[in-house]
Amino acid sequence: MSEKNTILIVDDKEVNRECLIKLLEDDYNILEACDGEEAIEILDKNRDIISAVVLDIIMPKLDGYGVLNEMSYRKMLPKIPVIVTSVDGDEASELKSLSFGASDFLGKPYNPIIVKKRLQNIIHLKETASLVNYLQMDTLTGVYSKETFSKKTKEILKHSKDKKYAIVYSDIENFQLLKDLFGEKTGDNLLVFMAKVLKHYVNDNELCGRIENEHFVLLKEYDKKSLHNDLDIIVKTVNDFPVNMNLRLRFGIYLIDTAKMSMHAMINRAILAVDTIKGRYGRYIAYYDKEIWEKQVHEQEILNCMEDAIKEEQFKVYFQPKYDLNSEKVAGAEALVRWVHPEKGFMNPGEFIPLFETNGFITELDKFVWDKTCSYIQGWKEKGYPIVPVSVNVSRTDIYNPDFIDIIMGIINKHGLKPENIHLEITETAYTENPHQIIEEVKKLKLLGFVIEMDDFGSGYSSLNMLNELPIDILKLDMGFVQGDLSMNSNNILSFIISLAKWMDYAVVAEGIETEEQIQMLRNMDCNFVQGYYYAKPMPPEEFERHLVEHSILNNDMEGLEMNFSDTEFRKSPGIMLIVDDLVLNRKILSSSFSRYFKTVEKENGAEALEYIKEHADEIDVIMLDLVMPVMDGFTLMKQLKLENKYSHIPIIVTSQGNDKSVEKSFALGATDFVEKPYNPRIIMHRVQNVVMAYKNARAEAKENEKNDSVS
Structure with missing residues (x-):
């Protein structure tokens, strides 16, 4: 058994309500109100489930006409059918009720068969109309759906062969940005507003539909001056929408030259037209023409x-x-x-x-x-x-x-x-x-x-x-x-x-x-x-x-530099150059430049480098250290190394973007030299040579002194 519909009975006289309840309770779920104000409260709370209202005209506080008037201004309530009840034969009340939006009229005393039949008819009519409306209309904006627009356009073109029509496709170029900045609700409100504006400029035998998202389409009788004037006003009006952002509207126009073309093809040609002016300041109207057609043919050839x-x-x-x-x-x-x-x-x-x-x-x-x-x-x-x-x-x-x-x-x-x-x-x-x-x-x-x-x-x-x-x-x-x-x-x-x-x-x-x-x-x-x-x-x-x-910065162009280095001073070392930088490109530049002189080892952060240094300290000739890295930066690594004297023999050359504070802090933490990025190959080669040779000479001198001290 199907679920019962719900109706609201509104009458200040309890006996009248009881009479209707007894008559209808087997077929309907029933809500009741004793005056117009209570009826409005119930309608506001239950608008989604009430299928019809049986409304008395003469009531205290708010009469039936007042209820009809209130319903006309409230969300969703105008869609609920209302049957007005009054003394049988009161033709003036019946006409007035209908003018206020009532769907039908019942005279008192009630005839049970008439009451049931009229309620049944009015609910069925509402459900049928809702279904038709749902299928034909865009649920958000109330204009025609794409399918209905296409069907009705074909009908108009079929019966108006002597008139010139145009398909007008609209696009809000920055609509996604508007939604991201102000929210989905603001975007929906703009679409509802735009639909109202567009419908205002649609006359008899013209149509307005929504294709998808922010895209609307119009069927307009074509008069260039009149159409351009309308579109100009539409642009200005839509930009009055209360949001702190300039809305960039664009219109693509296809002049219909044959009704035999499919609606999809017509709309697509208007879309192709609007695409030609996207991002172009000051242009908001474009026509589909031969040039666009030739471009379309060319693109199809490419795809083929x-x-x-x-x-x-x-x-x-x-x-x-x-x-x-x-x-x-x-x-x-x-x-x-x-x-x-x-x-x-x-x-x-x-x-x-x-x-x-x-x-x-x-x-x-x-x-x-x-x-x-x-x-x-x-x-x-x-x-x-x-x-x-x-x-x-x-x-x-x-x-x-x-x-x-x-x-x-x-x-x-x-x-x-x-x-x-x-x-x-x-x-x-x-x-x-x-x-x-x-x-x-x-x-x-x-x-x-x-x-x-x-x-x-x-x-x-x-x-x-x-x-x-x-x-x-x-x-x-x-x-x-x-x-x-x-x-x-x-x-x-x-x-x-x-x-x-x-x-x-x-x-x-x-x-x-x-x-x-x-x-x-x-x-x-x-x-x-x-x-x-x-x-x-x-x-x-x-x-x-x-x-x-x-x-190449990594090629053997460095051979020209080798002429300045004697083999006795800077020949290939068995030691390690430890390169610490989170950027692969920086590591590769250094590694490729110095791989002929050292065994190069790369680490992408200070933490990895510290673990490596602990295990291979005696093998490392020099550390090339970036300052800004994830996990552990260069400053922190230098602090850790400074805590233990066993690492003091390893020179550290800082390689980073230079500023006075970072240079000063690097030297305070034990850096031997500072080379700014981006690297100059000649400069960094000389810097490394000077640092490594100085440390090797210092170590050799220290060993010689130790030897002399032991002899003496």
Whole structure:
């Protein structure tokens, strides 16, 4: 048996209520109120379960008309049908009740059959109307659903062949930001408000619907001047919504030239139009035209041949060098993909990368690039060339793939490499879309030994929050920071970002460098690394290989320095250089530079270094120590070593960003020398030579003195 509906009986006379209760209690759950005020209280509390109200007109405190009036202003109550009761034959009361929103009328004394039938009809009508409304209307905003909009548009076009119509698609460009800043409720309120504004500008034989999220669509009779005027007013009105933020509305317009086209295709063309003006200040209207159609055809051609392009290796990996800003030597590279089509020639990555990100093919392309990059690095290793870390892109789709780590590690192992040979570039937008998941994945990658670069830093709005949460190693500054106008404001922003990164012990790569002026500015701001056309464009592997051999910070260019060192003074030592730095790149630069003179041992924090020193103190010739590290920093390590005299014979060269306080504190704790980052190869070579030789001479002199003392 189905669950009973609930009705509310409102009458100041108990006998009337009892009569109706006795008549209806077998079929309904019944609530009762003795006056209008009590009725409103009950309705407010039980609006979700009351299916109908039987309401007397003449009552004290608040009469039936007053109840109807109150119900019209309260949430959800206007949807509850009301049957008014009064003396039979009172036509004036019946008409007045209907004008106040009543659904039907019952005369007194009650006819049991009529009472039951009218209640049954009115509840059934309400339920049927609710179902139809639910299926046809968007539940939040009250405009047509996508399906109903499409159906009704087709009907209008079918019967109005002599009229010109347009599909107008609306987009609130920064809607997600609004929800993040002010909450979901504010976002919903804005959509309800916008729906009301749009409906105000919809006439007879025109429609308004909601497609999804913040996207609405209109069917409008087309008159360019009138339509543009309406859209202009809509933009201004929506921006009056009470929130402290400028709302960027955009409209895409498709002029319907045939009713035979599917509604999906029509709406999609309006969407394509609006996409052409996203991010463009001052433009909020765009029409679908032949140029967009040709672009659409071109994109489809790209998608049709993408799989064959992978199989036939039409995609090529190019390398753009990254330079140490101090030495201007190659300290790394970025792997970039190029498509050399057999008929179209070189294709701009901007043509195909966004398409592949949308349809998911980017995962296949990324795997191809990773494998090719690792293959080239493997070849350079086998030839004995200097190996610098190469950055590869990791898309949002890759990060969300549960097999991603297995895939990338499989490629690394296949080519006999280590994770530190590959830097993983992750875009800032990936973090803003799903922070929790990307944080967890990056933590796993770092445990495996990968270096994480944040690409396009500064392009999103969550940058500072991201720095606090995401365990990254290197920031790649968005080229927007360093291109174009080098005004005082842009300099201040850039300087702040670099200083913040240094304070958090991140290395900084500035990309898109094109002028000497930019280089000087970045040097003054103590930026670590640069990348851009000023130094080199992306180049094919063979050309990069030659460039790497000639210009690498890790190559045998140090042979020129050896001419200044006599073998008797600084020949290869059997001792150990202990390199303590949490950044892999910094460790590798030092290790590669000094591996011909020492056995180099790397540790990524002070705690690991201290344990190693305790076991190998007599073998260590020098410690290269960073100051800012997790677990145990450089200052703390020096304090620990200073507590025991048995470590005093080991010289400590501090390698960090210099300031007066850190230099002074380092020497107070026993540092032998201080070398600022980024490293200058010639300077650091001389510093290490001087320190090591001085300590060796001091130890030799001490032993000689001990020998003489024992003889005398």
